[in-house]
Amino acid sequence: MANKQQIPEVETYIDHEAGIIREVKQPKLHSKKGRERRANRAIYITLTIISIIWLAPFVFLVLQSFRSYLTEDGGMVNYLIPKAFSLDNYRYLFEDGQYLKWYSNTLIIALFCSVLQTGMVLSVSYALSRMRFKGRRLFMNIILILGMFPGFLTMIALYFLLKQFGLTQEGAIPGLILIYVASSGMGYYISKGFFDTIPKSLDESARIDGATRFYVFRRIIMPLSKPIVIYTIMMGFMAPWGDYVFASYVAFGKSDSYNVAVGLYRWVNTMDFQGYFTRFCAGGVLVAIPITILFFMLQRYYVEGVTGGAVKG
């Protein structure tokens, strides 16, 4: 070790511009190693604590969902692990038509939204990234400012508008799809940032080759933007999947039009709180499953999408 300190390892490289050989300055190794190890240990401990805090509610939820409401207790209890493992709650969810209806409502809304919203967001982003037209800057600034107001400020106005068209209560599902999709073009920022990183000369070259704008978009930009497309689809799916605020007031009073979040909340809120709690938990677990699967499958793209867009926002 002592030797190493006296003769520090020197890496060299050839500086072609200057035509000389330069040294790469090496930091002293061992003191850094120790410091790094200590820092790592602190980071891992912190991360472990955070993940425990994060996971605890979910573990709690899963455990509760396996406690039978028939033989044990359907409400809140003062112990965590159920005395007997049972699938009664899940059986109830599948046998009682209501939950399945809510679930399918949510699924329909989320699927429609993710498809329509992806189309909207990507088109807006492409136009703003690639085309130069009058008022482009202004348009982007207005959207930026509008985006600063929370969506539910428009709640009352939207409700009356939807009511005029018969898109509340019975018509809540198309109504909700409309609400979610209508403003979705405003979320163009990340995908526009991503498109901006794709060289414009690709478009130009394709245009000289005879491609239309749409052809360029479909055949060149889309395949190169896989991460951001997947990110957009996921966001389009997840937002309506877990929405409560809009869903609750647009579908108000018509339980067939509820989505899962609203329906489940009604169970514990307005119905028998003590009786429905474990079934509420089971419902929650089922809601989490598709999202979790989606996330695990597309995790790689999700990260690429978020960070890729951030390079040039």
Next chain:
Amino acid sequence: MASVSLQHIKKIYDNKVVAVQDFNLEIADKEFVVFVGPSGCGKSTTLRMIAGLEDISEGTLKIGDRVVNDVEPKDRDIAMVFQNYALYPHITVYENLAFSLRIRRIKQEEVHRRVVQAAHILGIEEYLDRKPRALSGGQRQRVAIGRAIVREPAVFLIAEPLSHLDAKLRNQMRAEIILLRRRLDTTFVYVTHDQTEAMTLGDRIVIMKDGFIQQVGTPQEVFEKPVNLFVAGFIGSPQMNIFNADLIKEQQGRYTVVVQDLRLPIDADKCALMADRGVGSQAVKLGVRPEHAQIHFDNAPDTLEGTLAVNEMMGSEYHLHVITKDEQTIILRTPTVDLSEKQRASLKAGNKLRFSFPSKVIQLFDPKSEQSLLYS
């Protein structure tokens, strides 16, 4: 194959920046024209206007006999090679080459024939099923050119194709472009900021600065008869040396130029040129190319004296940076083979040095207008 005609072409950007001013040029069928100039001179903008990627603010652009100002790029019968290659990264080299043909719905056999032929010309047959990122810079460059070849366009537009390559590859590709040009035998418009490329490739060179054409001519013309100081300095490497001098008009249309201690009678044909233009006695800028100066190791009369500041050994020749009496730095090139050991040894920094130049190689410029007094 087609001629290209640019008449009073002007480009004004939305932010009122004028990129190209009154550009007039007739490019003949099968001609190889090079636009050259420093960055921001408008050469790329002009090329993009020919391609149809930029709108033309004023003027008329014709390809063949057709005015194409408002014709879409795809309908102009041109192909363009981009500076950054613009290869589609997600598809194979084969598909990159076939891309434009597929859009035009050309039959599969014909697509295959053209792709294979282009690949053969460029020697990239073995890379056809690779993606662009698995290729080296030179190979990507070939694919980019190949993509233009398969189109069989009337006009070939090339934007700074060699600037991303290292020096060795650049020389090689330059030679290949010359061969390619011979093989394709079509009209080429080539943009570069490198005067060597311009000189070696072009039938004619268009030298631009600040949106204006400075001079149009064959490589020989722009080298030997630069019309102004800018062209004189831009073409040739190292740069032309410029001295402050005085021009004296004598009897019978003879002229003499005085540089420091050197009195140089000007030869007859140059005198005639100046006499025709009515040039009188005046202060001038005198230009001499580094390779035209002669070094004297004895105390010859009619020579200039300077102090050697730096001696760059380039192998076959020395580049001598010399500080003259009036504190100007000039560069002299001298071949090494002609020098004896003793002479070489005397070329040390700090030593005095004598040099001269024959009058037939000099250029004369007006110091105010910077225009040549000899050529226009």
